[in-house]
Amino acid sequence: MTGYASAQLGASQGNTSTESGTPPNRRLGLEIRSVNSRFLDLSLRLPDELRALEPVLRTLVTQKIKRGKVEVRAWLEQADTAALPDVNPRLLQRLGSLQDAVQSWMPEASPLSVAEVLRFCTGSSATPEDWSSAIPAVAQQALEALLQARAQEGERLATMLHERVSQLRALALQAVPLVPRLVEQQRQRFMERWKEAMGLAEGSATPEAAQDRALSEATAFAIRIDVAEEVTRLQSHLDEIERLLRQGGDIGKRLDFLIQELHREANTFGSKSAALELTRISVDMKVLIEQMREQVQNIE
Template sequence: MTAFAHHRSEHSWGSATWELRSVNHRYLELAFKLPENWRQLEPELRDRLRKGLQRGKVECSLKIQLQSQDQSLQLNHALAQQLLETAHSLRADIAHAAPIDVLDVLRWPGVIISGDIDGDAITRDLLATFATTLTEHIANRQREGHALAELIEQRLQSIDDIVRDLRSRMPDIVSAQRDKLRARLAELKAELHDERLEQEMALIAQKADVDEELDRLDTHVVEVRRILKKGGAVGRRLDFLMQELNREANTLSSKAVASESTQAAVELKVLIEQMREQIQNIE
């Protein structure tokens, strides 16, 4: 579901800005943009997102601005030595390799550490701020979900109206088809036995009988409303119901014996497709 949340927090060590963006997706797909020194947070963030969200393509980003009180710096000797050894090893295998620049080594994330930084304290602050951001993000998704539910309800009501209208008109449609058959027979001056004529009439009535399809449409509409009212992660269930609604509309179209029923089937399919597109935004 499409949503956005942005939260900035100030601390003694500096500031942190979290952003959560999500767009429509059939499943939950997570992507992270974290500062190199804080990539160790990703497993915890991933776990929290999976517990709070079910669907959507979600992008999580963090920006940190550190401020050091004494500006003292510490060198991570072990990491620097490892980088130098790796660089020397590569130079032996690469012809005409450029000389190693010490400044490039110092720029490597984690080589230079501010002396007064308390990593554990910063981690606690970052996770607390992330929790606030995630709560806001979920609230935004819920608000959009309520708005989408209202749009879907409008289309469900339209489907109710079409089904009710078509059900009331079906006797007249079948009767008109019978009259049309009699008129054609009269024009052709065809002589059919009464029994044969009744068989033809029965075939017309059987083809035009859409009571079962209309009943199923009513049942599916009731189920969609029940699921929307229930709440929670309902997107996949609603996807399935849209397929079932579309199946009944297609059957209704194939059984159409008059322009009225054909038009009703077309309108139903348009409404169902509109709902299906909206449901892609629902978790």
């Protein structure tokens, strides 16, 4: 299911120790994006400072989300840019000299980035920040917001599925009385053909053998086009879909299976169609089932 949520937490909130060396103006941010997928596809984009906490994040997400393509992105930022410390020019000169010396021996060495220079100048590299207690808190906050957004979408999808189920039931009920009517029409055709074949005049008695043959052919025709079994199974699958929607929880994969069964019954129904009315009903069923299948992919 689709959804988006984000959360932020200041360093002073996430660290219990005042001696951790984490500046109070640093802030941790985290966002979670979720789109439709049949299975759980989780990807994490973390800065180097948080890379060691990837297993913790992965565990927290997989405990709450079972399905969907989920992207988790975390970042660290300065809460107040005016609070940035002044850089000592002599220290910058010293760093430049050291970089030149290193690159003279190792030409392929990458130059220092601005972030690395700032860490050296402020001395933060000596006391690395500890975000191990902040990550679970901010991730939990973002996950709760995401699950709430997904739940709201789930309610809309459930309403749509209930509507499609009602429409499928109505189509099945339309098909039930058509079968006896078609059988009677076919029996009349057989009788007329037998009369013509035997050269009987209108209103004359039909030989018993011809009548029995017509009834036999009509019976075979009724068996071929009988959809009572398919209608019963279709109604049973619809009952189960409604039960799962009322139950809630992790029902996406079960609904996937039931949609496949509905497709099978609709296909069989179509193969037995002996009239345009039944063919139309079969096509309408397939359209509704396909709409359900597309939306079921969004349900966890």
